[in-house]
Amino acid sequence: MQDVSVDFPSPGGTVKVLDQVNLAIGEGEIVGLVGESGCGKTTLARLILGVLPKGAAVRGAVLSFAGQNVLGDGAEAAHRRRGFRIGFVPQEPRAALSPLFPIGAQAREILRWSGGGRGAAARQRVAEMFARVQLPDPNAIMHRYPHEVSGGQLQRVLIAMALLREPRLIVADEPTTALDVTIQAQILTLLRRLAREQKVAVLFTTHDLGAAWEICDRIIVMYAGQEAESAPVETFFAHPRHPYAGLLLDSMPRPGAGLPQSIAGAVPNLAAPPAGCRFHPRCPRALEVCRVERPAPAGPAGQSVRCHNPLPDRDAA
Numbered sequence: 001m002q003d004v005s006v007d008f009p010s011p012g013g014t015v016k017v018l019d020q021v022n023l024a025i026g027e028g029e030i031v032g033l034v035g036e037s038g039c040g041k042t043t044l045a046r047l048i049l050g051v052l053p054k055g056a057a058v059r060g061a062v063l064s065f066a067g068q069n070v071l072g073d074g075a076e077a078a079h080r081r082r083g084f085r086i087g088f089v090p091q092e093p094r095a096a097l098s099p100l101f102p103i104g105a106q107a108r109e110i111l112r113w114s115g116g117g118r119g120a121a122a123r124q125r126v127a128e129m130f131a132r133v134q135l136p137d138p139n140a141i142m143h144r145y146p147h148e149v150s151g152g153q154l155q156r157v158l159i160a161m162a163l164l165r166e167p168r169l170i171v172a173d174e175p176t177t178a179l180d181v182t183i184q185a186q187i188l189t190l191l192r193r194l195a196r197e198q199k200v201a202v203l204f205t206t207h208d209l210g211a212a213w214e215i216c217d218r219i220i221v222m223y224a225g226q227e228a229e230s231a232p233v234e235t236f237f238a239h240p241r242h243p244y245a246g247l248l249l250d251s252m253p254r255p256g257a258g259l260p261q262s263i264a265g266a267v268p269n270l271a272a273p274p275a276g277c278r279f280h281p282r283c284p285r286a287l288e289v290c291r292v293e294r295p296a297p298a299g300p301a302g303q304s305v306r307c308h309n310p311l312p313d314r315d316a317a
Contacts, residue, residue: 004060006043006052006225013271017043019225019278020060022297025169025201030192032216032233033205034248038267039222041205045171048203049088087162087200091174093154097146103157104142110164129160133190152183159190169201176211188215209252213237221245224268224278226294231303239313241305243285277306285309 006018018040025031033041046052090096097106107129108122123142130138133156146154155175162170172191176184192215195202206212212219212233219236221229221244229242240246250261265282268274274281280290289308297304 001048002060004047004058006047007057007059008053009055009057010271015270016273017225017270018047019273020294021222021225021227023203023220023227025203027168027201028195028199029218030195030202030204030216032212032219033203033222034207034209034212034219035222035228036263036267037207038224038270040225041222042173043225044222045173045203045205048169049086049171085165085168087165087167087170089155089158089162089170089172089175091177093151093158093178094146096158097154099146102143102145103149107142107157107161107164110161125164126160129164130157132163133157133160133194135160150183151179152186155179155183155187156190159187159194163194163198163200166198167200169203170195172202172204174206174208175204176206176208184211185214191215209248221248224273225270226278226306228279228307229303229305230297231299231305235303239303241299241303241310242279242307243283243309243311244279245305246311277308285311 001021001023003020003022004018005016005020008015008017021040021044023031023044033044035041043052047058052058097103104123104126107126108118111122111125112118126142127138130141135141135153135156141149141153141157149157158175175191176187179187188211191202191204194200204212204216216233219229219231219233220227221242223244229236229240229245231241236245237249240249244263247261247263251263253260263282268278268281274291276292276294277283277286277290280286283290287309293308295306295308297306299305299310
């Protein structure tokens with residue numbers, strides 16, 4: 001994805017939800033998309049899935065998938081990519097499955113719809129995938145209804161369903177939000193293992209920096225529809241460069257560190273966003289140039305930051 005923007009129409013004017021965003025995910029790589037509510041994480045995920053709301057305008061240079069530019073493809077092409085080559089794991093498992101049909105029947109419907117098999121072959125395929133995501137007694141779970149299994153088991157079911165057609169990419173939209181801490185850790189470990197074993201790329205959207213630390217190879221920080229920083233996960237947590245990224249990390253609860261620090265101000269109105277860097281009205285390091293000119297990406301190898309006055313290296317500070 002290169003310089004891609006998304007605008008939504010509204011009674012108050014055009015809402016500039018994404019602004020020249022760049023994103024790349026390699027085979028077997030897990031990229032975490034983090035930021036406050038309203039930063040554009042879900043819109044970016046929906047853009048990749050091809051399920052933006054009616055009226056959304058997409059502009060950009062390149063939106064490529066498996067080496068092919070798909071920017072401007074029609075709804076049918078996006079629909080087939082979503083079914084065959086891109087899987088999706090939502091954040092609320094009970095809302096994602098129908099309460100009226102057994103779990104196995106709903107999983108087999110994916111194979112029937114996509115031409116992946118019927119009858120005994122489909123049942124065997126689903127049972128094998130349920131076993132791969134470490135569901136106990138897969139054959140029994142196939143006959144149960146969603147209300148008869150736990151939330152953690154349902155999330156494993158959804159991960160299995162996302163993998164049934166062997167996709168190249170999985171979009172996981174805050175998949176651990178509805179789970180308790182112990183089950184969250186199990187699901188994160190499972191996703192990481194499956195990404196490595198099946199060499200599937202994963203876009204992991206989350207507001208939980210702790211979850212991002214556990215699972216991701218690389219972090220992309222979003223703010224008000226712009227990507228602020230991209231870095232390997234260890235580099236990001238040790239040496240954030242964008243002031244917003246540093247403030248996000250300071251807002252995390254830490255043992256013995258007292259109360260977390262809040263970030264002053266609020267996310268701007270995207271119908272009338274500030275010029276230049278969109279974070280400058282809240283930034284303690286803002287310069288005059290920040291108010292008029294959006295910074296270009298720069299930084300050391302492997303780390304990209306859009307900032308005119310980035311944070312110094314914490315070891316050097």
